[in-house]
Amino acid sequence: MAPNISLIDGSKLIVESLAQSGVEAFISYPITPANWINQYSSKRFPIMTFAPDEITVAQWISGLSVAGKLPATATSFPGLALMVESINMAFMMELPLIIVIAQRLGPSTGSATVGAQGDLMLVNGLISGGYNIPVFSISNIYDCWEVTSKAVYTAVKLRTPVILLTSKEMIMTSHSIDLNKLPKIEKVEFDYYESDEKYIPYQTNKDYVPFYLPLTNNKHQVRINSSTHDETGTIKKATVSALGNTIRLHNKIQRRINEYLMYEYKKETSDLLIVSYDISAESTREAILQLNQKGIKVSFLFPKTIIPFSKELIEIINSYKKVLIVEENLSGLLTKIIYGINQPENVFKVNKIGSMITPSEIIKEVERCFQVY
Amino acid sequence: MFSSLLIDKNSPYCPGCGHLNVTLNLAKAIESLNIDPLDVIVVSDIGCCGLIDPSLASHTIHGLHGRACALASGISLAIENPNKKIIAVQGDGGATIGIAHLLEAARRNFNVTLIVNNNQIYGMTGGQLSGLSSENFQHEHANINESISPFNLIELAKSAGASYTCQLVGKGDFSEYLKKAITINGFSIIEILEVCPSYGYQKYSEIENLGFGTTEFTNERKPFKLNKAEIKSLINFNESKIFFESKLDKPLKIILAGSAGEGIQSAGELFARAAIKCKLNVTKKGDYPITVGTGFSVSELIISPNEIHYTGIEKADMLIAISQVGFDYTKSKIDDSTIVLADSSIQNINSSNKIIFDFGKIFGRKNSAVASLGTLINLKNFFPFEAFEDSLLESKHRDKFLPLIEKIKTFTSEINHIA
Ligand code: SF4
Numbered sequence: 001m002a003p004n005i006s007l008i009d010g011s012k013l014i015v016e017s018l019a020q021s022g023v024e025a026f027i028s029y030p031i032t033p034a035n036w037i038n039q040y041s042s043k044r045f046p047i048m049t050f051a052p053d054e055i056t057v058a059q060w061i062s063g064l065s066v067a068g069k070l071p072a073t074a075t076s077f078p079g080l081a082l083m084v085e086s087i088n089m090a091f092m093m094e095l096p097l098i099i100v101i102a103q104r105l106g107p108s109t110g111s112a113t114v115g116a117q118g119d120l121m122l123v124n125g126l127i128s129g130g131y132n133i134p135v136f137s138i139s140n141i142y143d144c145w146e147v148t149s150k151a152v153y154t155a156v157k158l159r160t161p162v163i164l165l166t167s168k169e170m171i172m173t174s175h176s177i178d179l180n181k182l183p184k185i186e187k188v189e190f191d192y193y194e195s196d197e198k199y200i201p202y203q204t205n206k207d208y209v210p211f212y213l214p215l216t217n218n219k220h221q222v223r224i225n226s227s228t229h230d231e232t233g234t235i236k237k238a239t240v241s242a243l244g245n246t247i248r249l250h251n252k253i254q255r256r257i258n259e260y261l262m263y264e265y266k267k268e269t270s271d272l273l274i275v276s277y278d279i280s281a282e283s284t285r286e287a288i289l290q291l292n293q294k295g296i297k298v299s300f301l302f303p304k305t306i307i308p309f310s311k312e313l314i315e316i317i318n319s320y321k322k323v324l325i326v327e328e329n330l331s332g333l334l335t336k337i338i339y340g341i342n343q344p345e346n347v348f349k350v351n352k353i354g355s356m357i358t359p360s361e362i363i364k365e366v367e368r369c370f371q372v373y
Numbered sequence: 374m375f376s377s378l379l380i381d382k383n384s385p386y387c388p389g390c391g392h393l394n395v396t397l398n399l400a401k402a403i404e405s406l407n408i409d410p411l412d413v414i415v416v417s418d419i420g421c422c423g424l425i426d427p428s429l430a431s432h433t434i435h436g437l438h439g440r441a442c443a444l445a446s447g448i449s450l451a452i453e454n455p456n457k458k459i460i461a462v463q464g465d466g467g468a469t470i471g472i473a474h475l476l477e478a479a480r481r482n483f484n485v486t487l488i489v490n491n492n493q494i495y496g497m498t499g500g501q502l503s504g505l506s507s508e509n510f511q512h513e514h515a516n517i518n519e520s521i522s523p524f525n526l527i528e529l530a531k532s533a534g535a536s537y538t539c540q541l542v543g544k545g546d547f548s549e550y551l552k553k554a555i556t557i558n559g560f561s562i563i564e565i566l567e568v569c570p571s572y573g574y575q576k577y578s579e580i581e582n583l584g585f586g587t588t589e590f591t592n593e594r595k596p597f598k599l600n601k602a603e604i605k606s607l608i609n610f611n612e613s614k615i616f617f618e619s620k621l622d623k624p625l626k627i628i629l630a631g632s633a634g635e636g637i638q639s640a641g642e643l644f645a646r647a648a649i650k651c652k653l654n655v656t657k658k659g660d661y662p663i664t665v666g667t668g669f670s671v672s673e674l675i676i677s678p679n680e681i682h683y684t685g686i687e688k689a690d691m692l693i694a695i696s697q698v699g700f701d702y703t704k705s706k707i708d709d710s711t712i713v714l715a716d717s718s719i720q721n722i723n724s725s726n727k728i729i730f731d732f733g734k735i736f737g738r739k740n741s742a743v744a745s746l747g748t749l750i751n752l753k754n755f756f757p758f759e760a761f762e763d764s765l766l767e768s769k770h771r772d773k774f775l776p777l778i779e780k781i782k783t784f785t786s787e788i789n790h791i792a
Contacts, residue, residue, distance in 0.1 A: 003615075004610065005615070005649050005652075006608070006609070006649075007642070007645050007646055007649055007655065007657070008608070012607050012608070013608075015607060016606060016607045016608050019606075019607075025450070025451070027447075027450075032663070040607055042602065043602060043603075043604070043605070043607070044604060044605075044607055045604065046601065046604055047450060047451070047599060048602070049450070049599065049600075051477075052473060052477050053473065055440070055443070056443050056446075056473070056474060056477065059436075059437075059440045059443035059444045059446070059447055059474070060443065060444075060446060060447035060450060061447060062436075062444055062447055063443075063444045063445065063446060063447020063448035063449070063450065063451065064447050064448070064450055064451045066434060066448065067447075067448045067451035067452055068451060069450075069451040085437055086437065086440065089436055089437050089440075093434070093436075111663070112663050113660075113661065113662070113663050140682070169658070169684065169685075172658070172659065173656055173657065173658045173684045174642070174645060174655075174656065174657040174658075175654075175655070175656050175681070175684075176645070176648070176649050176653070176654050176655045176656075179608065179610055215414045215432040215434065215448065216414075216451070216452060216454075216457060217411070218409065218411045218412065219411070220411075221410075221411065221430065221431070221432060221433075222432045222433075223426065223432070223433050223434075223435075224432075224433070224434040224435070225426075225434070225435045226435055226436050226437060227419075227435060233433075234426070234427050235424075235426065235427075235435060282682045282683055282684065283682070283683045283685075285682040285683075286682040286683035287683075289682070355685070356683070356684075356685045358683070358685060358687055359683050360687065
């Protein structure tokens with residue numbers, strides 16, 4: 001097929017992908033650098049309005065979700081911080097929601113128009129008790145399309161809030177792209193309860209996920225609960241059945257990861273693996289091209305399903321003598337997620353705040369890696 | 374007749390708790406309106422009154438402290454059928470922490486009924502005062518005895534635009550008021566003053582002695598309706614047609630630097646569209662301070678025959694400077710090999726490769742960005758000027774650009790002539 005080139009930014013691709021994947025409602029509160037997503041959304045979703053604050057955003061999208069309208073929102077750290085309790089609620093209630101996080105420089109209000117990759121630890125520890133919600137990371141402009149769609153699919157199939165983690169430079173830069181390279185997106189199907197027998201809202205079979213039944217149906221009573229509850233959705237103290245239900249929430253995310261695991265891995269005959277994600281993955285690609293021109297080969301791994309961090313990725317990483325982790329934050333958040341604070345000696349990092357990591361900064365560190373040992 | 378809303382007559386509350394009478398009155402209201410319990414969605418808050426769920430045959434959803442009204446509002450956004458009844462139940466504590474939610478629900482007039490069970494005390498946490506505790510509230514368990522007048526929730530909701538507001542003392546049969554609240558289209562709030570034998574008032578007479586009685590107000594206002602915008606795909610899948618050829622064999626990094634209001638971002642966009650017409654890959658990044666209407670405005674453009682990954686510019690191949698503030702912001706990205714095209718007003722350009730013209734005077738400040746980009750294309754020919762011309766003529770400012778194109782052409786030929 002002849003190429004069909006268009007000038008497009010990541011925000012637009014994300015919104016279009018959300019809509020084609022089945023998102024029907026979008027609620028948000030204005031915040032930089034998520035504003036382009038918010039603006040595009042006002043022309044793309046049948047249900048779209050701005051809420052007066054991010055707690056309200058998170059509650060309204062939860063209400064939409066439980067009534068059968070798949071919702072999404074976009075925000076940045078300050079908004080995410082306000083949403084944390086409500087995202088816990090949606091996780092416990094098992095409501096599909098898609099939350100796009102456009103990272104910017106922190107701490108606190110930081111700099112709204114400066115990009116960053118500073119929120120990985122926060123989204124990893126978002127749920128009280130250490131449960132994970134799936135977090136996806138966009139590592140190039142085409143990912144705005146495909147990874148977004150996977151995030152929607154995962155939210156619906158696993159009945160869970162999901163986070164699409166991106167950053168200012170990724171979604172506010174325009175690119176020429178070949179529209180013919182965007183795969184067709186199928187609208188995700190909900191697995192509805194169709195039996196005449198009594199509906200038990202949190203009963204599941206072995207796939208760990210209960211059937212859907214919106215609160216708008218007239219056939220079966222639906223009980224949804226944010227507090228500790230058993231499979232009937234009735235509030236319980238820490239009874240065996242209620243705890244079993246809570247443990248299932250952990251299992252469904254961890255044990256079904258292969259259904260939503262996405263990554264890009266290029267294996268070269270090299271001792272060195274570069275691991276990166278989000279905007280820094282683009283600098284890494286460029287650095288690797290330049291290294292190739294000098295005859296230096298390195299492998300790379302870009303996790304796109306970044307939380308939970310899959311064992312499959314750990315195995316790849318562990319098969320290398322040296323690992324270089326590239327991310328735009330001060331102390332290496334992905335490094336901490338993979339290794340804890342006990343960073344092994346064969347692990348190197350490129351970290352920076354305030355502007356994108358440049359290809360030459362990566363190349364310099366790669367050359368240093370080769371000198372060590 | 375539909376079945377009863379009440380499926381469990383055992384009270385989940387302390388003996389004598391006012392919440393039980395509210396539950397019974399709610400059931401009576403729903404039954405006498407002959408509403409199918411499965412047309413009712415009860416959204417309950419955290420607090421003793423949130424224990425209502427298991428008693429009911431309706432759909433129930435039990436959320437966070439203070440957010441029941443917001444959650445109910447979200448549900449109402451999904452439902453167009455006015456026969457579906459969304460009823461949020463919260464206490465005075467929940468109404469205090471979530472007061473913004475109920476004001477917003479009233480302002481938008483969502484189709485939601487909010488019942489506020491006001492016993493003037495936080496029951497579940499041991500008797501603290503809420504924003505709805507009256508200043509004369511005296512009780513041994515009220516651990517901080519501050520005398521602060523409470524929010525007048527009903528007046529607040531009324532002025533925010535609720536369709537129906539009502540305050541009453543929760544003894545006996547008050548189901549008629551609940552029926553009104555549930556039937557009215559739009560947002561209804563009904564605040565029920567209650568006893569809490571464990572921490573608050575024991576007798577309704579004590580509440581009446583504070584001066585509470587029944588007040589209600591109806592506001593003729595249409596319920597909220599979503600403004601349904603026309604929805605269409607954001608991507609035009611049949612967009613590009615490629616017309617021109619470029620001889621560019623490596624990436625070219627161009628910075629266009631000026632001030633807010635000089636059309637820097639839109640000029641960058643027109644340039645990028647022109648590059649696409651020449652089969653080039655392009656990226657365009659805007660850079661400006663947090664307040665977009667003032668200070669510098671910079672557009673970073675990369676064009677390349679190859680795929681572009683890193684979209685930043687460490688060293689520019691070309692810099693166009695329209696104003697001093699833009700130049701100052703970007704000058705760290707140039708070196709001696711950078712071609713600098715600058716307006717004559719700009720000071721301190723340390724480059725041996727500079728071309729200085731009076732763009733502002735020749736083309737006007739508003740046209741400088743487009744004109745200087747056009748001039749650069751014409752002079753350096755990294756792609757045909759016709760592609761840029763095409764891009765300008767496709768824009769919505771076609772009429773403005775027609776004479777400008779001629780002016781750019783004449784200007785460049787004059788420079789070439791001089792050169
Ligand atoms: S503490 Fe008060 S409000 Fe709570 S159930 Fe007991 S009497 Fe009712």
